[in-house]
Amino acid sequence: MPFDPFALVAAAAFTSGCASVHGLRRQADAVTLILALVAYGLATAVASLLASRFGLVMVPDHAGGWMYAALG
Secondary structure, three states, X not given: OOOOHXXXXXXHHHHHHHHHHHHOXXXXXXXXXXXHHHHHHHHHHHHHXXXXXXXXXXXXXXXXXXXXXXXX
């Protein structure tokens, strides 16, 4: 199997994320807030990437970007 540095970085990021969630398990509210913000950021980033890929114009309000993400 060839060496893939991206897979190694992705695995390390996933493992560090799991370790941080495990370390903060007594503060469930903080973990929930952080994970919700990360999910929102990832969804906005993916929607922006898809919009730029297909030549769509994103609205400056990120809440409106969810419509483009759903249609994309």
